[in-house]
Amino acid sequence: MRKVVQITIAAGIILSSAALAVSGVSAQSLPKDAAAHVELYPIPTLNLSDQQFLTGSPDGRPVTVSGELRIAQGSGRSPVVVLMHGSSGVGPAMEAWTHALNAMGISTFVIDGFTGRGLTAVGPNQAVLGRLNLIVDIYRSLEILSVHPRVDPERIALMGFSRGGQAALFASLDRFNELWNKSGIRFAAYIPFYPDCSTSYVGDTEVADKPIRIFHGTPDDYNPVASCKAYVARLQQAKRDVMLTEYPDSEHAFDIGLLGVSNKVVSANAQTVRQCHIREGDGGLLMNADTQAPFTYKDACVELNPHVGGNPETAEQARKAVSEFLAALFKLG
Secondary structure, X not given: OHHHHHHHHHHHHHHHHHHHHHHOOOXXXXXXXXXXXXXXXXXXXXXXXXXXXXXXXXXXXXXXXXEEEEEOOOOOOEEEEXXXXXXXXXXXXXXXXXXXXXXXXXXXXXXXXXXXXXXXXXXXXXXXXOOXXXXXXXXXXXXXXXXXXXXXXXXXXXXXXXXXXXXXXXXXXXXXXXXXXXXXXXXXXEEEEOOOOOXXXXXXXXXXXXXXXXXXXXXXXXXXXXXXXXXXXXHHHOOOOEEEEEEOOOXXXXXXXXXXXXXXEEOOOOEEOOOOOEXXXXXHOEEEOOOOEEOOOOOOOOEEOOEEEOOHHHHHHHHXXXXXXXXXXXXXX
């Protein structure tokens, strides 16, 4: 399998270099935030229920999603940030993040976990896709990146947003890595933005010995920060390297402010588990901790119509914080 991946990678580099030569554009004349070239990859993965994921079941349905690798300008092996979208799929804020990271000399790998599954969004029906599927997609991306000749496998960080932020947070669990990560490497850091922390998993304080940096907003009524603060407290008690940066005036998806968006709107009919307390029970079954019954999105605690909204000021603060963190982590400049 690795030989096939390497052949695909080499072909992508040749095609991209040829495209630059034909167009007469040299890498030296590109803006700093432009990728030197772009490569697209199929990502063989699975459709799994959360219970199948938690028990390591091999019976998931095979599916292929996709990833976009933007190679930053420069030579040699570069650091990479893998980016995982939320319930609305790959959105415009992702473009702002890729440009910001590419400008630093950091390559980016944006996963589209929806299109290959025939989905565009899952906000109004979260049950259509198990919430832990995206973690498998993330681990499968490491199988591609670990053998890429332009990627430094020791400098790959993971960043996710909302549902993707939840995936980025829990992809750090040792147990989940042992069950599903077959790449032979692990992420150098985990950077979840406004994740859902309402679910507790068996062994969820046993996480990778790598930094976890969470960014969240106080008024977030989609994925409330309170449950994340409680989880962070448990992780800190277990002596894990975790920090939560909280912005007192920022809604869910506040980083859309990187594009100048500042309005607050209702995410119409989107489901939120903000009032739910979910825990992993026997046999990997997710339970409603309040009713002691198996959790479903028909439970009374599931509510609708949370808000989303950009905040240009705090979005820029978060961009700067992430940039400074990654510059130190990757030893840039």
